[in-house]
Each structure stands twice: as structure tokens, then as C-alpha cells.
Amino acid sequence: MSDRPSVPFVDLSVQHRSIEAELTKAMTGVMDRSQFILGAEVEAFEREFAAYCGASHCIGVGNGTDALFLALKACGIGPGDEVITASHSFVSTGLTISWTGATPVFVEVDPATYTLDPAAVAKGITAKTRAIVPVHLYGQCADMDPILALARERKLLVIEDAAQAHGSTYGKKKAGSIGDVACFSFYPSKNLGAVGDAGAVVTSNADLAAKLQMLHNYGQAKRYHHVSVGYNSRLDELQAAVLRVKLRHLDKWNAMRVRVAKRYIKSLDGRFVKPETANGRNHIYHLFVIRSGQRDALQAHFAKDGIQTQVHYPVPIHQQAVFRELAHRDGALAFTEKAATEVLSLPMFPTISDEQVARVLDSANRFGR
Ligand SMILES: *Cc1c(COP(=O)(O)O)cnc(C)c1O
Numbered sequence: 001m002s003d004r005p006s007v008p009f010v011d012l013s014v015q016h017r018s019i020e021a022e023l024t025k026a027m028t029g030v031m032d033r034s035q036f037i038l039g040a041e042v043e044a045f046e047r048e049f050a051a052y053c054g055a056s057h058c059i060g061v062g063n064g065t066d067a068l069f070l071a072l073k074a075c076g077i078g079p080g081d082e083v084i085t086a087s088h089s090f091v092s093t094g095l096t097i098s099w100t101g102a103t104p105v106f107v108e109v110d111p112a113t114y115t116l117d118p119a120a121v122a123k124g125i126t127a128k129t130r131a132i133v134p135v136h137l138y139g140q141c142a143d144m145d146p147i148l149a150l151a152r153e154r155k156l157l158v159i160e161d162a163a164q165a166h167g168s169t170y171g172k173k174k175a176g177s178i179g180d181v182a183c184f185s186f187y188p189s190k191n192l193g194a195v196g197d198a199g200a201v202v203t204s205n206a207d208l209a210a211k212l213q214m215l216h217n218y219g220q221a222k223r224y225h226h227v228s229v230g231y232n233s234r235l236d237e238l239q240a241a242v243l244r245v246k247l248r249h250l251d252k253w254n255a256m257r258v259r260v261a262k263r264y265i266k267s268l269d270g271r272f273v274k275p276e277t278a279n280g281r282n283h284i285y286h287l288f289v290i291r292s293g294q295r296d297a298l299q300a301h302f303a304k305d306g307i308q309t310q311v312h313y314p315v316p317i318h319q320q321a322v323f324r325e326l327a328h329r330d331g332a333l334a335f336t337e338k339a340a341t342e343v344l345s346l347p348m349f350p351t352i353s354d355e356q357v358a359r360v361l362d363s364a365n366r367f368g369r
Contacts, residue, residue: 006306014351026241041240053176057209060235064185067199068096074211085133087318094317106318115142136165139286164286166192194239256350291342305363
């Protein structure tokens with residue numbers, strides 16, 4: 001067995017080679033103009049990405065975590081407030097709520113889609129609740145209609161964590177245009193990825209957009225006139241130029257992921273719990289996640305066959321050491337805690353070859369036989 005996995009979990013190099021000329025031209029253009037911060041590429045990308053999502057405004061920021069934090073701040077979330085979100089997610093969803101001084105309230109997800117269970121959200125609402133952060137996990141939107149109905153009834157804001165859902169749909173709407181405001185990450189391996197850290201906040205609320213414009217750029221109303229305790233978290237020109245090129249390919253790449261997922265779903269053994277797509281939603285398979293009661297042995301078996309897999313995520317946010325002061329009981333979120341021991345993400349990227357998919361399937365179906 002060689003050191004290099006024969007089926008990597010993600011390989012972005014093939015994808016980048018396929019658009020090398022476009023990328024080089026875009027990046028060289030940035031050097032030529034030498035306007036590196038808040039230039040024409042950022043402005044164009046913000047316009048194009050807002051349009052792609054079906055929203056009116058996009059504010060490019062430094063990364064997806066900052067997008068969440070700045071969206072929460074723009075919504076006025078702070079000390080004394082509670083924000084309901086999923087524990088079965090990447091840690092940023094919880095961290096950013098704490099950054100504002102508010103308290104994250106972690107509730108259960110639906111076992112079929114791994115996204116917020118609206119009934120659990122309803123139970124989590126108290127007099128202190130100010131917002132709900134549904135996470136469109138793995139590439140499928142959360143069940144937004146009942147969540148939005150709860151929010152309207154209780155006057156709460158809805159902040160989408162769309163970091164894994166670029167181009168994912170809920171009914172006729174795209175992720176990013178469903179709640180009050182939505183947060184994207186362009187971490188390199190996301191469905192739309194930069195060549196470094198990058199993120200964006202998308203909204204159709206002009207008031208929130210104006211607040212975000214200030215917050216992400218030193219709290220400036222105009223240059224050198226500072227009216228709020230702002231931050232420096234901006235999408236840079238080079239990343240914006242790359243993202244503009246890649247945005248033109250996003251739908252095609254998402255379709256390639258779906259094709260791979262269909263092959264996996266068709267041929268994987270019934271012993272594994274396979275991803276499900278809820279009615280009225282689609283799945284763009286940022287991650288292709290199965291479940292097995294023998295997850296660790298299965299992951300070791302794949303590794304022996306040269307197949308790289310990952311676990312998203314091994315420790316639920318409510319059980320992370322950093323959130324220990326919230327004093328959740330073990331078993332408080334039974335499905336979330338079980339899922340953390342069972343989920344396994346298989347290799348998934350648009351340019352994975354038919355031969356690589358076949359090797360994953362062959363290895364999976366030989367497990368324990
Ligand atoms: C990637 C991710 C983030 C954080 O994005 P960064 O750009 O890495 O800061 C937040 N939430 C979810 C669900 C993510 O997958």
C-alpha cells in the first residue's frame with residue numbers, strides 16, 4: 001500500500017486544471033489593476049452571487065465564521081439573548097453565537113436530513129430567544145417553512161448557515177434567499193471554494209445590508225468616519241476574481257456531485273444508512289454521508305483499501321469542551337449524539353472518476369465479508 005491514498009477524500013487540483021486559463025487570466029487582471037481591497041472584482045462578485053441566490057445584497061467577508069458573527073451582530077444579537085441552532089454542525093455555528101455574548105441553545109435535528117427539527121426548535125423557544133440559525137447541512141436545506149412560521153409567530157430572526165449549500169434549493173427558493181439573512185463560506189473545499197479563506201453574507205433586507213457594510217469595514221459610514229464598533233473582515237480582490245470564475249461552473253459541478261451520489265446510493269449495500277432528500281428539497285452533496293453502527297471499523301477498512309474518508313462531525317457542538325459551561329446532560333440530544341458515532345463521509349468531489357467511485361463501492365460492499 002502506498003502512502004498516497006488512491007481515492008482522496010477531496011481533490012481540487014483536477015477541477016482547477018480544468019479552468020486554469022480562466023483562473024490565470026482573472027488573477028493576473030487583479031495584479032494588473034492592483035486594487036487589492038474592495039475593488040471591482042469584489043463588487044462584481046457581490047452582485048453576481050446575490051443574483052445567483054435570488055437575494056438583493058451580498059457583502060463579501062473574510063470567511064464563513066465571520067459571516068455568521070457579522071450577521072448575528074447586524075441582527076442586534078447580544079448578551080442576554082438566546083439563539084437556537086443545531087448541535088450536529090461545524091463548531092462555528094455555536095462559537096459565533098457565543099462571540100456576541102448571547103447563549104447558544106442547541107436542539108435536535110431530524111434523523112432523515114440531519115437538519116433542525118422544527119418541533120425541537122419550537123420546544124427550545126423561551127422569552128429570551130431572538131433568532132434561529134438553521135444549518136443547511138451536507139448540501140440539503142433545513143425544513144424552512146415551519147421554521148419561518150415559528151419565527152413569524154414569535155418575532156424571531158432567521159439566519160441561514162448556508163456554508164455547505166451553495167445552489168441548494170428549498171421549493172422554488174435557493175439557500176441564501178429563504179431566511180432574513182444567510183451566511184456562506186468559500187473555504188476551498190466547499191461547493192463554491194476560494195483559493196484561501198473567504199465568505200459572504202447575503203440578504204434582501206436593505207437595513208441589514210447597510211449594517212453589514214459598516215460592520216465588516218471598520219464601522220465606517222464613509223471613509224475615516226466611524227459610527228459603530230466595526231471589524232475588518234473583507235473578501236479580498238484576488239479571492240473575488242477566483243470566485244467569479246468558479247461561480248460560472250457551480251451548477252455544472254453540483255450536477256456532477258449529484259451524479260456521483262446517485263451511483264453511490266444505487267450500489268451501496270443496504271447495511272449502510274444512505275442520505276435521503278426530503279420532498280420539495282434538493283441535495284447538492286457538499287458531503288456524501290452514510291451511517292454505520294461499525295463506523296470506526298468501516299473507516300479503518302476503507303483506509304486499508306487506500307480510500308480516504310472523514311467524519312463530520314465526531315463531537316457534537318453541545319459536547320465540545322468549550323461549551324461545557326452550558327451543562328448539557330449526556331443524552332440530552334440523543335440522535336445528535338448517536339449520529340456523531342455513526343456518520344462517515346465518503347470521497348465526494350465533482351471530478352472524482354468513475355473508476356474511483358467503483359473502488360469506493362467495491363470496498364464498502366466487501367466490508368466485513
Ligand atoms: C465551513 C463551515 C463554516 C465556517 O466557514 P469558514 O469559512 O471555515 O469559517 C460554518 N458553518 C458550517 C456549517 C460550515 O460547514
